[in-house]
Amino acid sequence: MTGVGTIVRKELEDHFSSYRFVILFALITMVSLITTYMVGISLRDELGGIAKPKFIFLMLFTSTGPLFSLVQFVAFFGPLIGLVLGFDSINRERSNGTLSKLASQPIYRDAIVNGKFLAGVVTIIIMMSSILLVVSGLGLALIGVVPGIEEVWRIFIYLIISVFYISFWLGISILFSIVFRSIATSALATLALWIFFSFFISMGASVVANTFVPINQTSRENPEAVMKHAKIQRAVSLISPMQLYNDSTSIIIDPTRKTTRSLILMGPIEQFSLKRFSRPLNLLQSITVVIPHIITLIAITFICFAISYIVFMKQEIRSI
Amino acid sequence: MDQKPVIETHELTKSYLNHNVVDNLSFDVKEGEIFGFLGPNGSGKTTTLLMLIGLTEATKGWARVAGHDPTREATKVKRTVGYVPENIGFYSDMNAKENLQFLARLNNIPDSVSSKKIKEALEKVGLKDDADKLTGAYSRGMRQRLAIAEILIKEPKIVFLDEPTLGLDPDGTSRIIQHIQSLSREKNITVLLSSHDLKQVQKISDRIGIMINGKMIALGTLEQLAEEKLGVGDREISLDDVYMKYFQEV
Numbered sequence: 001m002t003g004v005g006t007i008v009r010k011e012l013e014d015h016f017s018s019y020r021f022v023i024l025f026a027l028i029t030m031v032s033l034i035t036t037y038m039v040g041i042s043l044r045d046e047l048g049g050i051a052k053p054k055f056i057f058l059m060l061f062t063s064t065g066p067l068f069s070l071v072q073f074v075a076f077f078g079p080l081i082g083l084v085l086g087f088d089s090i091n092r093e094r095s096n097g098t099l100s101k102l103a104s105q106p107i108y109r110d111a112i113v114n115g116k117f118l119a120g121v122v123t124i125i126i127m128m129s130s131i132l133l134v135v136s137g138l139g140l141a142l143i144g145v146v147p148g149i150e151e152v153w154r155i156f157i158y159l160i161i162s163v164f165y166i167s168f169w170l171g172i173s174i175l176f177s178i179v180f181r182s183i184a185t186s187a188l189a190t191l192a193l194w195i196f197f198s199f200f201i202s203m204g205a206s207v208v209a210n211t212f213v214p215i216n217q218t219s220r221e222n223p224e225a226v227m228k229h230a231k232i233q234r235a236v237s238l239i240s241p242m243q244l245y246n247d248s249t250s251i252i253i254d255p256t257r258k259t260t261r262s263l264i265l266m267g268p269i270e271q272f273s274l275k276r277f278s279r280p281l282n283l284l285q286s287i288t289v290v291i292p293h294i295i296t297l298i299a300i301t302f303i304c305f306a307i308s309y310i311v312f313m314k315q316e317i318r319s320i
Numbered sequence: 321m322d323q324k325p326v327i328e329t330h331e332l333t334k335s336y337l338n339h340n341v342v343d344n345l346s347f348d349v350k351e352g353e354i355f356g357f358l359g360p361n362g363s364g365k366t367t368t369l370l371m372l373i374g375l376t377e378a379t380k381g382w383a384r385v386a387g388h389d390p391t392r393e394a395t396k397v398k399r400t401v402g403y404v405p406e407n408i409g410f411y412s413d414m415n416a417k418e419n420l421q422f423l424a425r426l427n428n429i430p431d432s433v434s435s436k437k438i439k440e441a442l443e444k445v446g447l448k449d450d451a452d453k454l455t456g457a458y459s460r461g462m463r464q465r466l467a468i469a470e471i472l473i474k475e476p477k478i479v480f481l482d483e484p485t486l487g488l489d490p491d492g493t494s495r496i497i498q499h500i501q502s503l504s505r506e507k508n509i510t511v512l513l514s515s516h517d518l519k520q521v522q523k524i525s526d527r528i529g530i531m532i533n534g535k536m537i538a539l540g541t542l543e544q545l546a547e548e549k550l551g552v553g554d555r556e557i558s559l560d561d562v563y564m565k566y567f568q569e570v
Contacts, residue, residue: 006425014413097409104373105426106399316376 003107007115008122015085015123024084028077029131032070036135039065040142047143055255055280057147058154060139062254070135071253074128074162075246076198081127082169083190085120090177090312091186113174113312117305120170121163128162150255150283157287158253161294164301165245169194171304178312197240205236241300248293255280259289323350326478326510327372331381334367334534341367343534344381349512349527351477354504356525357514358563364534365514366406369480372512373403386477399427402476402509404467406483412456416447416466419455423470434473441472445499461492468499471509478510479503485517493517497524522559530563532570538562 015021039060047056061070068076090113093099102112132155140146147155172193176186209215209232213225237243251257258281281289325348334342342364349355359365370376372385374394383390386400410419417438424434442448445465450458455466464484471479481500485493497520503509504524515521521528522542530538530545538545546557549565 003426006422009425010422093409096412097405097407098411099409100375100405101403101409101423102426103375104398104401104403104405105423106395106428107426108395 003105003111004115004118006107007102007111008119011089011116011119012122015119020084021123024081025127028081028127029134031073031077032131032135033138035065035067035070035073036060036138037142038067039063039069040139042066043143055148055151056143056145057136057139057151058253058255060135060143061155061158062250071158071246071249075165075242075249078162078166078245079169079194079198079242081124082120082166082171083173083187083194085123086116086170086173086177087187087190088177088183089116089120089174091181091183092177094181095183110309110313113178113309117167117170117174117308120174121167124163124166124170128159128166132159153283154252154255154286157283158249161245161248161252161297164294164298165241168241168297168301168304171301171308175304175308175311178308178315197242201237201240201243205233208236209233238296241297244293244297244300248290248297251281251286251290255282255286257281323352325349326351326386327355327512328384329368329372329381330383332368332371332378332383333380334364334371334376335379340379340534342371342378345531345534345536346381347529347536347539349478349510351510352504352508353526354500354511354513354524356521356528356559357512357531358516358518358521358528358559359514359531360567363531365531366482368531369403369482369512369514372397373401373480374398400477402471402474402479404464404471404479404481404484406486408463408467410455410458410463410466412454415454416442416451416458416469419466420469420473424473427474429473437473438469441469444472445469446495460487461489461495464488464492464496465499468496468503471503475507476509478512480512480514482514483516484513485515485520493520500524518559518563528559530566532567537570538566
């Protein structure tokens with residue numbers, strides 16, 4: 001893999017010294033800390049004077065507090081990290097005239113795209129690890145409960161899933177930076193895809209489900225139709241990496257959740273009462289529940305990078 | 321010229337959509353030679369250079385660069401070749417030293433060795449005082465000189481220069497030409513110089529090749545070409561006259 005190390009090193013230097021990375025990192029860290037602080041304070045007040053329930057530490061990540069939970073925040077905002085790291089990775093080199101120079105050095109051509117992707121992944125790992133460590137440290141100080149081994153493992157697996165999730169978006173942005181010559185076009189295309197998967201896929205899923213199994217006043221009383229409608233809606237939503245990520249992380253980080261599918265709407269009091277009388281899943285069981293989601297997430301990340309790789313390798317150097 | 325050829329091509333062809341951009345090109349360049357590669361825009365010069373460096377594959381025919389096949393042994397070829405493209409690019413947020421160090425690392429030159437080489441190269445091309453300046457603030461002439469510094473660091477056997485004097489003022493052009501000459505004379509580097517600046521090409525080239533519509537229509541020393549087209553083998557004949565004669569005939 002001649003040259004990959006040199007390119008990774010340069011890219012890392014570029015990422016960590018760029019204003020956009022520093023601003024994004026500061027913003028994400030700040031929001032994470034505020035979210036954790038609010039959740040931590042509320043947990044401390046609510047659980048003051050009573051025996052602390054099991055897995056309370058993980059509630060720092062899953063409790064919504066007044067705004068949103070940390071897990072929800074990463075699911076929504078995480079893709080932006082990947083997009084910002086990659087949307088101009090190849091086309092900027094092309095417009096600066098440095099791509100043909102890089103390609104004429106004694107390195108394999110794939111070292112360029114591999115190096116850029118690897119540097120992005122390393123940056124994501126460093127970013128997410130440091131955010132999770134800072135959040136954990138703050139949570140520790142606020143609620144005064146040391147996480148157990150299983151909780152640490154769950155946070156670690158959550159980190160791995162998050163890295164793959166954000167890397168998927170990195171792969172998408174690198175692909176667009178290869179395909180589109182203009183930096184503005186690739187930025188817009190990546191943003192459009194992010195908005196589509198974040199906001200419109202759920203609407204689209206509902207429309208598709210209604211097309212195949214319309215739910216109206218009469219069919220609403222037919223459980224089979226409702227189930228079929230929900231199944232179709234769910235199947236369509238799973239096209240979105242955000243849905244895959246939400247499903248997998250919610251099970252991993254919340255041991256009391258036993259399924260990614262829930263048809264019954266319950267209020268918080270009902271949920272809490274139900275959870276009190278049910279045993280939480282152990283780590284292995286939680287992983288088993290979401291293993292298809294995790295594998296799919298890893299697979300689409302690799303597929304996305306593989307497409308970028310092939311497109312880059314097939315591109316005529318003349319156009320570089 | 322009894323040196324061995326370091327660049328050889330045989331019926332080298334590159335087609336795009338059934339159109340031959342480079343058409344059965346056969347020529348060779350000897351070791352230490354400065355070969356002037358001429359032709360109008362779109363004649364296939366850059367495509368030929370890209371094939372020789374291994375950046376694009378030939379549709380037909382073969383090439384040998386320093387004894388290696390550019391298609392199958394691209395990395396070996398790139399190790400022995402320096403390439404200065406028409407629009408040479410540098411990382412504008414890095415200074416000259418950092419740009420050169422990055423290039424040295426890509427060429428597996430240890431930092432301990434490259435730091436000395438970088439200093440010497442920048443001094444040689446007259447950029448010593450601008451070494452810490454960001455290359456984004458460099459003029460075109462300074463960028464071209466920095467490209468020559470890259471070659472000095474890499475120390476290749478062969479250098480491909482694609483329009484190295486394009487857009488330079490007379491002083492800048494003259495300095496670049498001097499550097500090219502010294503690369504050939506002092507380091508015995510073979511130079512394949514693609515340019516529209518016929519006066520400069522005439523000044524430094526040992527042999528000249530004229531390419532039009534993908535075909536090499538003339539190949540030889542200026543005297544040989546002048547003899548062939550104008551009937552005089554005289555150094556006083558300008559390359560402009562010879563070139564225009566060939567061009568008008570095609």
